[in-house]
Amino acid sequence: MRIGRRLQPWTNRQIARSSRVGDKPFHDTAEFPWIAELEAHWEDIRAEAAAALCDINAIPPLAEISPDHRRIAPAGMWRSFFLYGYGYKVDENCAKCPKTAALVGKVPGLNSALFSVLVPGTHIPAHTxxxxxxxxxxxxIQVPKAADKCQMRVADxxxxxxxGKAFVFDDIYQHEVLNDTPETRIILLVQFxxxxxxxxxxxxxxxLSAVRHSRFVQDARRGLRAWAEGPPK
Known part of the structure; x- marks a missing residue:
């Protein structure tokens, strides 16, 4: 992890110079044809999300399954239902959402896919x-009606x-999220x-191979397994 942090600025510069889609906070979804298929089947995805997330307390808080997220993940308020995480497939969750799993499984260069849930009053502070x-x-997937109070900032x-609509961004740019509404926000988050x-x-x-085998990811995998055995009472 220490070596990775030292190398991160250099690797990011090299990747940015090699990027075929430029280096900017937001990207045009038309550059990624597979997104159109996700949008076309968003109601199927929503139906599977509704069934999988029907008991919000059974969905693990990100801070509990990934200790490295505790600084930015308010306790119990940012919950994640993983289908894939850094290349690792979560078989039991994919079995609950077969159509969604099949759709994200076709994403070129898939890294992670999950339903990200923000309960009312959640603020994820600025991070990269x-x-x-x-x-x-x-x-x-499920968006609060007060759109001006449920937003994301990426850079400025x-x-x-x-x-049913998607957008693409580069999370190396500083970003933060606010859900200052009485409703829960649910999205399908895909990293590629x-x-x-x-x-x-x-x-x-x-x-990415180093990250995949790092404590950062392996701790999260152990956290998911522990939660699957039974969430804390």
Whole structure:
């Protein structure tokens, strides 16, 4: 982890220079044709999310399954239902959401896929992601009516969510999220490999492989297994 943090700025510069989609906070979804299929089937995804997330207390809080997120994940308020995490498939969750799992399974360079749940009154403070080797797609599944009170800031740009619509951003840019409404926000979050040239592919691949085998990811896998055995009473 210490070595990775030291190398992170250099690897991010190399990947940015090799990027085939530029280096900016937000990206045009038209650059990623698979997003259209997610949007076309968003109602199927919503139906599976509703069934899988019917008991919100059975969905693990991110802070409990990933200790590294405790600084930014308010206790019990940011919950995550993982289908894939850093290349690892969560079989029992994919079995509960077969259509969604099949759709995200076709995403080129899939890294992670999950339903991200923000309960009312959640504020995720400003933070940055792990590497420019990946980009993040958000697909709106359940969006509060007061859109101006449920927003995300990436760098100096603000955006909200719309049900059935997706956007793509680079989480290496500082970002924060606010749900200051009485309703729960649910999205399908998909992380995928950034399209890059050969140099970026080699450097990004090595960095992601190191992250995948790091304590950061392995602790989260252990946390998911422990939660699957029975959430705390």
């Amino acid at each position: 992601g792990v590497t420019k080797a990946i980009l993040t797609c958000h697909l709106g 740009q603000f955006t909200g969510w719309a049900e 490999r950034r399209p890059v040239g050969l140099r970026g592919k080699l450097i990004g691949g090595l960095f």
